[in-house]
Amino acid sequence: xxxxxxxxxxxxxxxxxxxxxxxxxxxxxxxxxxxxxxxxxxxxxxxxxxxxxxxxxxxxxxxxxxxxxxxxxxxxxxxxxxxxxxxxxxxxxxxxxxxxxxxxxxxxxxxxxxxxxxxxxxxxxxxxxxxxxxxxxxxxxxxxxxxxxxxxxxxxxxxxxxxxxxxxxxxxxxxxxxxxxxxxxxxxxxxxxxxxxxxxxxxxxxxxxxxxxxxxxxxxxxxxxxxxxxxxxxxxxxxxxxxxxxxxxxxxxxxxxxxxxxxxxxxxxxxxxxxxxxxxxxxxxxxxxxxxxxxxxxxxxxxxxxxxxxxxxxxxxxxxxxxxxxxxxxxxxxxxxxxxxxxxxxxxxxxxxxxxxxxxxxxxxxxxxxxxxxxxxxxxxxxxxxxxxxxxxxxxxxxxxxxxxxxxxxxxxxxxxxxxxxxxxxxxxxxxxxxxxxxxxxxx
Numbered sequence: 001x002x003x004x005x006x007x008x009x010x011x012x013x014x015x016x017x018x019x020x021x022x023x024x025x026x027x028x029x030x031x032x033x034x035x036x037x038x039x040x041x042x043x044x045x046x047x048x049x050x051x052x053x054x055x056x057x058x059x060x061x062x063x064x065x066x067x068x069x070x071x072x073x074x075x076x077x078x079x080x081x082x083x084x085x086x087x088x089x090x091x092x093x094x095x096x097x098x099x100x101x102x103x104x105x106x107x108x109x110x111x112x113x114x115x116x117x118x119x120x121x122x123x124x125x126x127x128x129x130x131x132x133x134x135x136x137x138x139x140x141x142x143x144x145x146x147x148x149x150x151x152x153x154x155x156x157x158x159x160x161x162x163x164x165x166x167x168x169x170x171x172x173x174x175x176x177x178x179x180x181x182x183x184x185x186x187x188x189x190x191x192x193x194x195x196x197x198x199x200x201x202x203x204x205x206x207x208x209x210x211x212x213x214x215x216x217x218x219x220x221x222x223x224x225x226x227x228x229x230x231x232x233x234x235x236x237x238x239x240x241x242x243x244x245x246x247x248x249x250x251x252x253x254x255x256x257x258x259x260x261x262x263x264x265x266x267x268x269x270x271x272x273x274x275x276x277x278x279x280x281x282x283x284x285x286x287x288x289x290x291x292x293x294x295x296x297x298x299x300x301x302x303x304x305x306x307x308x309x310x311x312x313x314x315x316x317x318x319x320x321x322x323x324x325x326x327x328x329x330x331x332x333x334x335x336x337x338x339x340x341x342x343x344x345x346x347x348x349x350x351x352x353x354x355x356x357x358x359x360x361x362x363x364x365x366x367x368x369x370x371x372x373x374x375x376x377x378x379x380x381x382x383x384x385x386x387x388x389x390x391x392x393x394x395x396x397x398x399x400x401x402x403x404x405x406x407x408x409x410x411x412x413x414x415x416x417x418x419x420x421x422x423x424x425x426x427x428x429x430x431x432x433x434x435x436x437x438x439x440x441x442x443x444x
Contacts, residue, residue, distance in 0.1 A: 023152035067222025085206035095133020102126035138200035162186025221360035255333035278356035304345035311338030340395025
């Protein structure tokens with residue numbers, strides 16, 4: 001029996017949200033600490049190789065992503081053992097497929113980057129996908145039921161042990177292989193603990209044709225959405241790397257990381273807390289969804305918007321305080337990006353609700369629209385203003401995306417002008433007040 005079964009939805013949302021934020025903050029701190037130690041034990045090229053491996057793994061994962069976890073969270077049959085175990089069986093097959101893909105790509109990637117070690121490393125890294133394919137679906141059941149505490153503790157615990165093993169192996173081997181073996185250890189630990197430390201259906205191989213059909217119908221749009229998200233992230237990064245010099249690219253990376261730091265935590269809340277909550281409300285009391293959406297969006301939009309205002313006016317001073325004078329120009333970039341975030345956090349706060357009501361195709365079309373608008377804004381900005389113009393184009397794309405999002409939400413009965421329009425009006429005022437400062441940044 002779930003320990004959360006006697007709690008109200010509001011109590012479960014607050015409890016799950018708190019644990020999600022704790023897990024995110026602790027995870028970021030552990031990653032930073034681990035990187036500081038590992039960079040002193042290994043050579044810089046090791047992290048370059050792992051970055052290439054990371055992109056390859058991410059690319060292969062999105063190519064076969066069927067949204068099995070989202071299906072279990074959203075579907076009315078999400079507690080049905082036959083449905084859950086069919087999803088688990090497919091998950092195992094997808095893990096094997098990812099490993100085969102990475103093994104097939106190993107030699108071409110090694111040849112392209114002129115790093116022979118990648119030919120042997122990628123198939124071994126791919127074993128982690130096989131291991132993760134056996135992860136218990138209890139992880140998704142916990143998400144569906146808004147039980148984030150145990151999942152957070154499992155993720156942090158296995159990461160700490162895996163990191164400790166990685167550091168020990170790096171000290172012992174002084175080789176990039178320590179990062180590979182450490183990752184496999186973390187994957188194995190998470191798989192094992194996911195089966196015995198959580199409530200839910202014990203998994204066994206199952207193949208129910210009706211469940212397969214439902215998972216494929218839902219998953220095909222998730223796959224397209226994941227692929228488009230990959231193109232959005234990696235395509236934008238490739239474009240920026242192609243048109244900016246290494247110094248500008250480094251400054252943009254710092255500014256973008258600072259601008260998105262808080263929003264990454266919000267996205268964790270949206271996927272792990274709000275999406276399951278929206279799904280439960282839509283399954284049981286769909287008439288209450290607009291009210292729940294409004295309260296959820298209010299809770300995440302106001303702090304995000306307030307932080308963006310802070311960055312608009314004090315971004316340069318903040319970056320000057322955190323970094324030395326070589327990185328001064330990242331401050332003006334942060335201010336321009338924050339001007340876009342003022343509206344970006346308004347439309348971004350709708351994240352999860354379309355998926356919760358099963359509008360996966362609509363969500364995918366929105367992602368495609370975002371890519372077109374973002375890349376168009378970047379190209380136009382760079383054409384008229386060079387490097388800073390490109391940054392301004394990224395910011396402007398956030399403003400241009402809102403009408404598209406509002407139109408889609410309106411057609412689905414979910415647009416909330418009472419929250420959106422006052423914030424957009426206030427955003428116009430903030431930009432007007434900061435206009436001369438932003439124009440100086442644009443021309444710098």
